[in-house]
Amino acid sequence: MSFENFKLDPRIVRGLQAAGYEQPTPIQASAIPAFLAGRDVIATAQTGTGKTAAFVLPLLHKLLTHPKRGRTRALIVTPTRELAEQIHEVIKVLGKFLPVRSATIYGGVGMQPQVKALQRGTEVIVACPGRLLDHVQRKTAKLDQVEMLVIDEADRMLDMGFWPSIQKILRLVPAERQTLLFSATFNTKLKYLVGNHLRDPKRISQDIEAPADTVAHALYPVSQTMKPEMLLRVLKEISSRSVLIFTRTKRRADRVSERLERAGYTAVAMHADKPQNQRLRILEKFRTGSIPIMVATDIAARGLDIENISHVINYDMPDSATSYIHRIGRTGRATRTGDALTLMTWEDEDIVRDLNKILGAPVERRVLEDFQYDEPFLRQKAEPVKPKTLNGRHTVTVRRRM
Numbered sequence: 542m543s544f545e546n547f548k549l550d551p552r553i554v555r556g557l558q559a560a561g562y563e564q565p566t567p568i569q570a571s572a573i574p575a576f577l578a579g580r581d582v583i584a585t586a587q588t589g590t591g592k593t594a595a596f597v598l599p600l601l602h603k604l605l606t607h608p609k610r611g612r613t614r615a616l617i618v619t620p621t622r623e624l625a626e627q628i629h630e631v632i633k634v635l636g637k638f639l640p641v642r643s644a645t646i647y648g649g650v651g652m653q654p655q656v657k658a659l660q661r662g663t664e665v666i667v668a669c670p671g672r673l674l675d676h677v678q679r680k681t682a683k684l685d686q687v688e689m690l691v692i693d694e695a696d697r698m699l700d701m702g703f704w705p706s707i708q709k710i711l712r713l714v715p716a717e718r719q720t721l722l723f724s725a726t727f728n729t730k731l732k733y734l735v736g737n738h739l740r741d742p743k744r745i746s747q748d749i750e751a752p753a754d755t756v757a758h759a760l761y762p763v764s765q766t767m768k769p770e771m772l773l774r775v776l777k778e779i780s781s782r783s784v785l786i787f788t789r790t791k792r793r794a795d796r797v798s799e800r801l802e803r804a805g806y807t808a809v810a811m812h813a814d815k816p817q818n819q820r821l822r823i824l825e826k827f828r829t830g831s832i833p834i835m836v837a838t839d840i841a842a843r844g845l846d847i848e849n850i851s852h853v854i855n856y857d858m859p860d861s862a863t864s865y866i867h868r869i870g871r872t873g874r875a876t877r878t879g880d881a882l883t884l885m886t887w888e889d890e891d892i893v894r895d896l897n898k899i900l901g902a903p904v905e906r907r908v909l910e911d912f913q914y915d916e917p918f919l920r921q922k923a924e925p926v927k928p929k930t931l932n933g934r935h936t937v938t939v940r941r942r943m
């Protein structure tokens with residue numbers, strides 16, 4: 542399969558060349574022809590699969606085939622500001638040689654520049670739901686000419702409580718439209734919610750349960766209180782090029798990054814409490830490598846398109862095996878190799894079990910010879926463990942090795 546098969550406008554082909562994309566990714570190979578043929582699409586695909594270009598390319602092509610300047614004909618709804626900026630960037634790169642304008646709309650920044658961009662006329666809006674509805678209410682954004690609606694990261698928007706806003710948006714856009722829905726997971730609830738909003742959608746599924754096999758996984762069992770020590774120890778072992786550390790809360794992200802700074806590392810925290818312009822600056826610095834370590838919460842880091850992340854460290858175990866896959870989706874892309882290192886406590890055992898199932902083998906547990914494990918940890922280790930089977934294996938044997 543090659544991009545030529547899609548017969549995209551030659552100016553888009555130039556954009557593809559500028560972006561350096563040579564071959565469509567599997568999700569692009571399935572979604573682009575369906576979108577071009579006018580079908581609604583439900584795609585289950587995680588970040589890192591090339592899903593953004595999977596909707597941006599056909600969307601741009603369709604805007605060119607029946608040009609109507611100035612009207613907002615494509616709306617992309619996405620959960621976070623960072624994702625909105627990232628999608629906007631992809632549109633700018635792939636649409637470099639096109640007369641198509643795109644505007645980003647999200648909260649946390651002034652209304653006025655967005656109002657101006659909307660007044661000038663924009664064919665594409667990339668928006669977070671809340672601020673978009675503010676604009677609609679003030680009549681500074683009009684959605685009545687939307688022909689293409691992309692709902693990005695639908696599962697996350699559901700988790701973040703955006704669904705009522707999405708439903709309002711679905712009522713605001715014309716019924717006669719094409720809808721594409723992208724989600725990393727597709728559960729019964731989401732299925733029910735999107736039910737009659739899409740017309741005979743083509744379903745495309747990128748096997749989300751299989752994380753990139755260029756990633757090596759390892760668990761570092763430790764007690765909660767010893768995590769700071771363990772993190773320093775783990776960092777010492779890796780010749781870190783670009784490390785993304787995840788914590789469960791914003792406060793913890795701050796604390797961990799402060800601790801790393803005190804230990805002599807250049808690190809920065811990234812979470813939703815930081816002002817938007819600061820977040821963009823941090824991202825840029827992390828992207829360019831001037832800050833090698835970023836400590837982030839899930840929401841802040843969701844879908845971040847940063848290349849060259851060599852290590853993802855879960856300071857806190859994510860709340861599910863699926864979130865684990867989301868997190869590590871940022872490392873080991875394409876042919877690069879990456880490491881996913883997780884500090885695990887005893888409470889994380891259930892999630893590790895799910896993860897082992899997904900990966901098809903127990904994740905390696907690393908016990909460090911020269912690390913001062915604390916009393917509570919050693920006591921827990923000595924406690925008898927109920928044998929549990931997993932894929933026919935007894936996890937108890939793995940646990941005793943710790």
Ligand code: AMP
Pocket residue numbers: 561562563564565566569587588589590591592593594846848
């Ligand atoms: P996404 O899943 O949309 O976040 O994309 C992940 C990364 O893959 C981004 O850095 C894209 O620029 C890159 N990418 C997307 N499509 C292609 C392609 N066909 N060839 C090479 N890289 C791509």
